Amino acid sequence: MRFIDLVRARESCREYTDRPVKKEDLCTILEAGRLSPSACNIQPWRFFVVHEGDLVGKTAKCMQGMGMNRFTDQVPAFIIICEQTTNLKQTVASGIGGHSFAQMDIGIAAAHMMLCARTMGIDSCIIGWFSDKKLRELLNLPNGCKVRLVLALGYGKKAEPRTKRRMEFDDIVTFVETPKKKGE
Numbered sequence: 001m002r003f004i005d006l007v008r009a010r011e012s013c014r015e016y017t018d019r020p021v022k023k024e025d026l027c028t029i030l031e032a033g034r035l036s037p038s039a040c041n042i043q044p045w046r047f048f049v050v051h052e053g054d055l056v057g058k059t060a061k062c063m064q065g066m067g068m069n070r071f072t073d074q075v076p077a078f079i080i081i082c083e084q085t086t087n088l089k090q091t092v093a094s095g096i097g098g099h100s101f102a103q104m105d106i107g108i109a110a111a112h113m114m115l116c117a118r119t120m121g122i123d124s125c126i127i128g129w130f131s132d133k134k135l136r137e138l139l140n141l142p143n144g145c146k147v148r149l150v151l152a153l154g155y156g157k158k159a160e161p162r163t164k165r166r167m168e169f170d171d172i173v174t175f176v177e178t179p180k181k182k183g184e
């Protein structure tokens, strides 16, 4: 499959069957995250996987509230993507230009994992709406680890992706022209 077709085939899935995701498949997806690029190769991510027993349902509840993310009750596996915040090199690197490179790195890792999952027929949804406090308590996450994103993974009910709602190409892309010299 061409990469652009993979990108087109991926969408945020909010309807899952009850088919579980095999641990070996989760490991392949996690490997895609591990191999992602990061600023200064700091690799600020730590991945916590929930895929067994009643912990899955309890984890889903940490992402729900104000009508958000109710669909997570059907999700069979979650990867909790944390930022290791106690790395001095990272703190210095992230200070450059006022960027939070670590958070960018986490987003890139999530994208790698999502797309890797899609190649395996596994659907996903990035979840940014969650309670860090609830997840921390439930999963006993270590200090110095801040939850940045959660990746929901499973087998979607839909066969075909919906039409993507996106801004028009020309509204977001500018090919910057080389200024013409006088007389050209």
Ligand SMILES: Cc1cc2nc3c(=O)[nH]c(=O)nc-3n(C[C@H](O)[C@H](O)[C@H](O)COP(=O)(O)O)c2cc1C
Binding pocket: 010, 011, 012, 013, 014, 069, 125, 126, 127, 128, 129, 130, 164
């Ligand atoms: C950082 C981030 C956080 C997101 N958080 C949520 C979320 O909490 N719940 C949800 O249902 N979708 C969430 N999404 C999915 C977006 O709504 C979705 O990517 C967007 O609407 C585009 O749709 P598509 O992914 O199907 O192409 C999130 C996506 C990103 C990148």
